[in-house]
Amino acid sequence: MTDAPVSHISSRDNAWLKTLRRLAQDSTAYRKLGQVWIEGDHLCRALLARGHRPEVAVFSAAVWARAGHEWTGCAPRILVVADELFVHLSGLESAAGMGFVLPLPSSPPVDPRMATVVLDRLQDAGNVGAILRCAAAFGFGQVLALKGTSAIWSPKVLRAGMGAHFGLRLVESATREQVKALQVPILATSSHHGEYLHRSRLPWPCAWVFGHEGQGVGEELAALARARVRIIQPGGEESLNVATAAAICLHASAAAHGS
Known part of the structure; x- marks a missing residue:
């Protein structure tokens, strides 16, 4: 050059x-x-x-x-x-x-068969960036960020993502219809309902849905899920930070796929 x-x-x-x-x-x-x-x-x-x-x-x-x-x-x-x-x-x-x-990269078409992370109205830029980094690390190559999610190309999300953006298919302002069109099993996280993660047989590829920090996954998206999954918390905390929960769930999928 x-x-x-x-x-x-x-x-x-x-x-x-x-x-x-x-x-x-x-x-x-x-x-x-x-x-x-x-x-x-x-x-x-x-x-x-x-x-x-x-x-x-x-x-x-x-x-x-x-x-x-x-x-x-x-x-x-x-x-x-x-x-x-x-x-x-x-x-x-x-x-x-x-x-x-x-x-600004254009949003690519959704790959319906790719291992995917769906972000449902996450507000905190640090959480969004951390989840992008986890998605890249654990083999989830596509992220659908629904309207209401913190701006994924903002400086704060980019800093938290630590370069993960550049190796992912990022679809900003994604719609429920785009999630519905996925041809992989959809799993929705929940604080208090569903099967425990460590007892679940996790499909691969799949799509994990992570929801708003306070409200969780919206009911319309939860209705698309094959299953709701929760993380055991014997210490008694009411809930986990969404980025922490995402790291646990995505790692569990990657480990099950690689075993």
């Missing part, structure tokens, strides 16, 4: 800087702008490792001076932002000093 042209930004009124601030600070700006902001060395390398390339690479002046030679061919355009301005782009406690802008 040849070296990309480098533009230096030192004015807070720069048009590119205004766009970057919107992408970094507004969790749904990516839908309006058609672009996604990812921040930090780990996420940027994860994107490149999956064979994707950003539209623009953005560096603080300090990081560019120190490590720019490593990244000269990573994007067709490079922006170097004054350190005091880059700080206002960062969503991290300690600014990472670099990020990528990439085109």
Whole structure:
């Protein structure tokens, strides 16, 4: 790859800087702008490792001076932002000093036979990102995020996903009809009803449905499920965090499939 042209930004009124601030600070700006902001060395390398390339690479002046030679061919355009301005782009406690802008991926068609995770109105960005990471780790290659779920390409979900986004089929604003069209068995989690997970014969492939942090899986989606499944909790807690429950369920499916 040849070296990309480098533009230096030192004015807070720069048009590119205004766009970057919107992408970094507004969790749904990516839908309006058609672009996604990812921040930090780990996420940027994860994107490149999956064979994707950003539209623009953005560096603080300090990081560019120190490590720019490593990244000269990573994007067709490079922006170097004054350190005091880059700080206002960062969503991290300690600014990472670099990020990528990439085109918003289009939602792919649903693969009806793929092992799938369905997110039903999850509100917390950290939970959504953690579940995406679990889905990727345990072989669930497709995620259907129903309307009302935290914006899956927002900076907070991307940070929590730790690069999982780039290896998954992500369908945002999915519908009940798309879930209904799945041709794999659907399993719905429940806090108090259904068969215990450790006693269940788990099908593969399958689709796991994880619901709203307070309300759980909606009744319309639960009605599509072959079974409701719960996790034994001998310690007596009322319920588990949904990301924790997802990790347990998805691992159990992967273990049953691999045994």
